[in-house]
Amino acid sequence: MSRRKPANDGPCPVARSVDVIGDRWSLLIVRDAFDGTNRFGDFQRSLGVARNILSDRLRQLVEAGVLETRPASDGTAYKEYVLTERGKSLFPVVVALRQWGERHLFAPGERHSRLVDKKTGEPIPFMAPKAGSDDELLPGEAEVRKLT
Amino acid sequence: MSRRKPANDGPCPVARSVDVIGDRWSLLIVRDAFDGTNRFGDFQRSLGVARNILSDRLRQLVEAGVLETRPASDGTAYKEYVLTERGKSLFPVVVALRQWGERHLFAPGERHSRLVDKKTGEPIPFMAPKAGSDDELLPGEAEVRKLT
DNA sequence: TCAATCGGTTTCAATTTAAAACTAGACTGA
DNA sequence: TCAGTCTAGTTTTAAATTGAAACCGATTGA
DSSP: OOOOOSOOOSSOHHHHHHHHHOSHHHHHHHHHHHTTOOSHHHHHHHHOOOHHHHHHHHHHHHHTTSEEEEEOTTSSSOEEEEEOHHHHTTHHHHHHHHHHHHHHSSOTTOOOOEEEETTTOOBOOOOOOBOSSSSBOOGGGEEEEOOO | OOOOOSOOOSSOHHHHHHHHHOSHHHHHHHHHHHTTOOSHHHHHHHHOOOHHHHHHHHHHHHHTTSEEEEEOTTSSSOEEEEEOHHHHTTHHHHHHHHHHHHHHSSOTTOOOOEEEETTTOOBOOOOOOBOSSSSBOOGGGEEEEOOO
């Protein structure tokens, strides 16, 4: 039974996000969901996670409104887990993680999977925050304005 | 003594990234580092994390090349933890998490901290992956090309 | 209908985390 | 220089989480 800590209610959106998806499995479940995985057993085989943990994480993600369950689309009596709108809007998070990993976590020449535009087959360009204009915003050029 | 699991060496960059920063504290440490925090005690007070865990995570982040230590800039004999280039390039990840949290994890009207352009004071626009052109790339329009 | 599969839940040992106490070097003020 | 305090950890111990495996009822396939 998933022990939930005193539900992060601070003002920092990063902290709240981390509270929802900031563990090893949740993010990988979401990644797989973007790849089209939606059945319990498929997540389990893909991730190699223990069933009880998977069960717990799926429940948490459903509770958080990231996934929802619906009857299986393939006629069987089982249900499937699909991304909600909220879940789909995690796309930039997963892409950012992917791009960081691609850049920094592979030896030169080491092969890795690639995210491409389905239509054109072209790799997705590097994503970065922009200032109001079109220039890339560097870390030093932004600051967190705490609420007054 | 930080037990590291068999070091994720799969082809998925998301999995490798999650392996490095995919836990509650690491990401928040990086967030604080972007905000200018660099001393052990400051991280500790900011996060409320147990000292041994902080010690462990800082060591891991240094080992992963996300942070590095250097003598304190303020004359004292202590050292400080600062983001490396690799660490700084986590900026899009933190921004993506922040923007997702802002959108989905606050009640309407609830206040939260804000990321603004230092120069103009303007909030940072929402960040999204683009296809080769300038149109926002939606989750369904991309796919992961596994390495051949 | 009988065996295998699916989607879990339960159990229990092992790992990880958290809290607190402890250590040790650096600074402070008297 | 001596006591007290601050910083940056480490150690110790208990509590929480995780993972592996067994279990279970419903579903499916032969």
